[in-house]
Amino acid sequence: MKELTTKLLIIGGGPGGYVAGIRAGQLGIPTMLVEGASLGGTCLNIGCIPSKALIHAAEEFDRARHQAAGSQLGIRVSDPQIDIAQTVRWKDGIVTRLTGGVGALLRKAGVQVHKGWAEIEDGKTVIVKPPEGEPLRVRCEHLLLATGSTPVELPSMPFGGAIWSSTDALSPDAIPKRLVVVGAGYIGLELGMAYRKLGVEVTVVEALQRVLPTYDEELTQPVLQALQKSGIVLHLGCSVQGWDAEHGVHVRNDARAEEFALPADRVLVAVGRRPHTTGFGLESLQLDMAGRHVAIDAHCRTSMRNVWAIGDVTGEPMLAHRAMAQGECVAEQIAGKNRRFEPMAIPAVCFTDPEVVVVGKTPGEARAAGIDCIDAAFPFAANGRAMTLEAAGGFVRVVARQDNHLILGWQAVGRGVSELAAAFGQSIEMGARLEDVGHTIHAHPTLGEAVQEAALRALGQALHI
Amino acid sequence: MGIYVIRVPDIGEGIAEVELVSWHVQVGDSISEDQHLADVMTDKATVEVPSPMHGKVLSLGGSPGQVMAVGAELVRLEVEGEGNLKENSAPAPASQAQAATVSVATTAPAAPAVPAAPAAAPKAAPARASAAAPRAPAALRKEGERPLASPAVRRRALDMGIDLRRVHGSGPAGRIEHHDLDAFAAGGGQVQGVGGSQYVERHGEEQIPVIGLRRKIAQKMQEAKRRIPHFSYVEEVDVTELEQLRQQLNKIHGATRGKLTLLPFLARAMVLALRDFPQINARFDDDAGVVTRYEGVHLGIAAQTDAGLMVPVLRHAESLDLWQCAAGIARLADGAKTGKLGRDELSGSSITLTSLGALGGLVSTPVINHPEVAIVGVNRMVERPMLRGGQVVARQLMNLSSSFDHRVVDGMDAAQFIQAIRALLETPALLFVE
Numbered sequence: 001m002k003e004l005t006t007k008l009l010i011i012g013g014g015p016g017g018y019v020a021g022i023r024a025g026q027l028g029i030p031t032m033l034v035e036g037a038s039l040g041g042t043c044l045n046i047g048c049i050p051s052k053a054l055i056h057a058a059e060e061f062d063r064a065r066h067q068a069a070g071s072q073l074g075i076r077v078s079d080p081q082i083d084i085a086q087t088v089r090w091k092d093g094i095v096t097r098l099t100g101g102v103g104a105l106l107r108k109a110g111v112q113v114h115k116g117w118a119e120i121e122d123g124k125t126v127i128v129k130p131p132e133g134e135p136l137r138v139r140c141e142h143l144l145l146a147t148g149s150t151p152v153e154l155p156s157m158p159f160g161g162a163i164w165s166s167t168d169a170l171s172p173d174a175i176p177k178r179l180v181v182v183g184a185g186y187i188g189l190e191l192g193m194a195y196r197k198l199g200v201e202v203t204v205v206e207a208l209q210r211v212l213p214t215y216d217e218e219l220t221q222p223v224l225q226a227l228q229k230s231g232i233v234l235h236l237g238c239s240v241q242g243w244d245a246e247h248g249v250h251v252r253n254d255a256r257a258e259e260f261a262l263p264a265d266r267v268l269v270a271v272g273r274r275p276h277t278t279g280f281g282l283e284s285l286q287l288d289m290a291g292r293h294v295a296i297d298a299h300c301r302t303s304m305r306n307v308w309a310i311g312d313v314t315g316e317p318m319l320a321h322r323a324m325a326q327g328e329c330v331a332e333q334i335a336g337k338n339r340r341f342e343p344m345a346i347p348a349v350c351f352t353d354p355e356v357v358v359v360g361k362t363p364g365e366a367r368a369a370g371i372d373c374i375d376a377a378f379p380f381a382a383n384g385r386a387m388t389l390e391a392a393g394g395f396v397r398v399v400a401r402q403d404n405h406l407i408l409g410w411q412a413v414g415r416g417v418s419e420l421a422a423a424f425g426q427s428i429e430m431g432a433r434l435e436d437v438g439h440t441i442h443a444h445p446t447l448g449e450a451v452q453e454a455a456l457r458a459l460g461q462a463l464h465i
Numbered sequence: 466m467g468i469y470v471i472r473v474p475d476i477g478e479g480i481a482e483v484e485l486v487s488w489h490v491q492v493g494d495s496i497s498e499d500q501h502l503a504d505v506m507t508d509k510a511t512v513e514v515p516s517p518m519h520g521k522v523l524s525l526g527g528s529p530g531q532v533m534a535v536g537a538e539l540v541r542l543e544v545e546g547e548g549n550l551k552e553n554s555a556p557a558p559a560s561q562a563q564a565a566t567v568s569v570a571t572t573a574p575a576a577p578a579v580p581a582a583p584a585a586a587p588k589a590a591p592a593r594a595s596a597a598a599p600r601a602p603a604a605l606r607k608e609g610e611r612p613l614a615s616p617a618v619r620r621r622a623l624d625m626g627i628d629l630r631r632v633h634g635s636g637p638a639g640r641i642e643h644h645d646l647d648a649f650a651a652g653g654g655q656v657q658g659v660g661g662s663q664y665v666e667r668h669g670e671e672q673i674p675v676i677g678l679r680r681k682i683a684q685k686m687q688e689a690k691r692r693i694p695h696f697s698y699v700e701e702v703d704v705t706e707l708e709q710l711r712q713q714l715n716k717i718h719g720a721t722r723g724k725l726t727l728l729p730f731l732a733r734a735m736v737l738a739l740r741d742f743p744q745i746n747a748r749f750d751d752d753a754g755v756v757t758r759y760e761g762v763h764l765g766i767a768a769q770t771d772a773g774l775m776v777p778v779l780r781h782a783e784s785l786d787l788w789q790c791a792a793g794i795a796r797l798a799d800g801a802k803t804g805k806l807g808r809d810e811l812s813g814s815s816i817t818l819t820s821l822g823a824l825g826g827l828v829s830t831p832v833i834n835h836p837e838v839a840i841v842g843v844n845r846m847v848e849r850p851m852l853r854g855g856q857v858v859a860r861q862l863m864n865l866s867s868s869f870d871h872r873v874v875d876g877m878d879a880a881q882f883i884q885a886i887r888a889l890l891e892t893p894a895l896l897f898v899e
């Protein structure tokens with residue numbers, strides 16, 4: 001077997017792995033990266049990017065249909081049609097462009113990419129099995145695990161055929177007539193809402209009593225209203241029992257102890273993601289685990305010396321931007337720098353319509369942490385730009401310490417608020433106080449004015465409410 | 466609704482001004498009659514000012530530490546019915562009240578104790594202003610709380626090997642800025658990762674306004690040292706017999722009459738000695754050029770309190786036996802600590818006794834309690850080898866360190882006075898011979 005030696009070997013070419021590779025290459029570390037599928041990982045291929053493409057296409061189609069039905073803007077369109085195969089081709093084009101870009105960046109940084117699946121022999125040796133040809137053995141000083149996560153499967157409804165994982169839902173061969181979405185987390189709702197906009201009858205089944213149960217209720221209220229208004233049927237507090245092609249999804253309402261069937265052409269199971277820790281010899285390293293994921297410290301070190309782990313394989317929050325920051329952190333440490341992964345906040349965005357953004361602490365979390373805090377919200381109903389965008393629902397909320405007005409958290413819900421995450425994250429990382437944001441001129445007319453007004457309102461000085 | 470103005474009350478004894486110590490109400494409070502409004506301090510007594518009316522507080526006339534003239538506006542109340550203020554004039558601003566202070570003080574009859582005060586009044590404001598200056602550290606981090614710093618500062622700190630938890634943040638909300646990091650590194654902070662942290666240079670400074678009792682102490686001490694040419698005299702006293710007597714008395718009467726310390730014996734010895742040295746039991750009004758001698762011995766007892774040094778007065782010590790004297794001293798010391806002493810117990814002493822007990826040291830140079838002319842200090846009692854009739858024997862020895870006003874007390878008299886006390890203490894039976 002052919003043997004290669006390198007300083008750093010990265011398993012996984014997703015956002016964590018490829019960023020670690022680029023940075024390591026920039027720092028002059030001999031680096032190899034093993035990827036079995038396509039560079040870019042879940043995020044670029046079957047996650048963030050394709051889902052946002054599909055959501056955008058669905059929104060455009062929905063807008064056209066809305067205008068066909070008589071828009072208050074006075075725009076008239078007649079009978080819009082969607083060629084879903086073309087939509088998927090367009091989406092795939094974006095994905096190809098981006099993954100190709102990642103390959104080019106890695107090449108530019110001098111990282112050797114090996115296509116194939118990795119099999120860990122020990123903490124310093126990995127066998128790479130390419131799709132064709134001889135496997136090769138790579139010996140390394142540092143091993144970085146960036147293997148990501150996979151969608152959780154329900155035993156009663158294994159993926160395949162009519163049962164979709166999020167991956168399948170992003171490459172539909174045709175638009176189904178009836179779609180049942182299992183799970184009202186962000187993946188289920190983002191895709192469920194997109195399919196609704198494509199004209200599909202969508203039903204969402206959720207075991208808990210709320211949609212987006214990981215977000216606070218005030219924040220998810222506008223999303224719930226939008227779901228109901230769009231005609232999506234919600235079955236909360238219900239569990240799914242199984243599926244057959246004739247009756248559809250078998251659902252049980254646990255509180256009322258009643259069972260019923262939801263007819264469906266396709267079922268999207270979006271009940272979470274699980275760290276990818278099996279099938280490549282990781283068990284043989286006997287690393288310390290924290291539940292299902294690999295346990296790491298503030299330096300992204302595992303329990304084995306010079307074996308590092310980043311991204312979804314290290315657990316929640318399973319977010320691409322967290323993995324990227326961790327990848328950079330690890331590469332710089334291998335280059336001999338002193339680094340810790342200690343962000344003040346990791347933003348989380350939910351691309352439903354309206355969008356939800358959470359950065360830092362919510363009022364509930366701050367108070368639970370024993371902090372004396374103030375919070376204030378500014379509604380988009382009082383924001384001129386939101387009105388001109390027909391998006392006057394939702395609000396921006398700020399949480400700050402009572403004693404020195406240090407900003408602890410931002411939450412927003414509304415159309416297009418995902419872009420506000422940049423301002424939110426920056427103010428928290430910079431240690432801004434309410435006065436800093438409140439006394440910064442925010443351009444008019446923009447949604448960002450609601451950020452300034454929320455800070456002013458927390459200070460008791462809001463101008464436009 | 467009317468406006469009722471409560472003015473700084475005339476506390477008596479010709480006091481022209483008081484220092485505001487603390488407020489017990491806030492603007493907007495509804496208060497009832499006799500409710501405690503504020504504490505004001507005169508000389509060394511703190512007085513509570515009660516409200517004469519029900520009402521709502523509209524404004525407060527000063528801030529703690531401010532010296533206010535008697536009659537200056539203290540609190541403005543909104544009251545039911547008619548107030549004592551007809552026109553709706555604005556509350557006198559603080560500066561006006563201070564101006565009033567100065568004018569009252571300067572036009573007041575020239576009382577000897579007052580002259581230092583007018584100078585103090587204008588000083589009060591700058592002292593507070595500097596205390597509030599931005600140099601004072603911003604909100605301090607609580608234990609375990611993360612230091613606040615921008616990502617760039619955090620990264621530089623990691624690169625420099627600096628633990629940000631050790632760096633002072635000068636920015637808003639205590640944020641650590643680049644220049645804080647530079648200052649820390651320049652102060653040798655960089656090497657502390659290797660060595661210990663105990664030897665780091667510390668650059669904090671804190672400004673404590675000298676107000677309240679501390680200001681009174683400062684004024685009195687300065688006055689005493691500036692006016693009085695002190696001379697000190699130290700003598701060693703063999704208190705072996707006295708100590709035996711004290712222990713014997715405590716054994717016999719301790720349970721019923723209370724334990725005796727050395728102080729009542731010293732007080733008794735001073736009372737007896739002062740009969741032959743009336744010029745030492747006196748107050749010297751140097752402005753008027755008059756020494757007032759007293760028949761009674763009003764013994765000032767220096768007492769340490771949390772707020773600082775106080776000198777309560779044991780009145781007519783000559784009329785008290787050992788146990789009465791002990792009880793009196795205990796009551797005064799306790800009262801001084803709890804702030805329960807009346808004005809007559811805090812002034813009018815004719816000579817002062819100061820003792821630090823076990824901390825008394827070998828020698829001290831006590832400062833005379835102006836306008837008195839003498840102060841007797843007690844040093845530590847210790848067992849020492851002494852030669853007696855050619856034999857080395859263990860004896861209990863104690864020094865007396867005393868200071869006198871050389872303008873009115875001659876060295877010879879002072880020495881004889883101390884020798885008289887020594888004779889009494891070394892032969893304690895004499896203490897009880899009239």
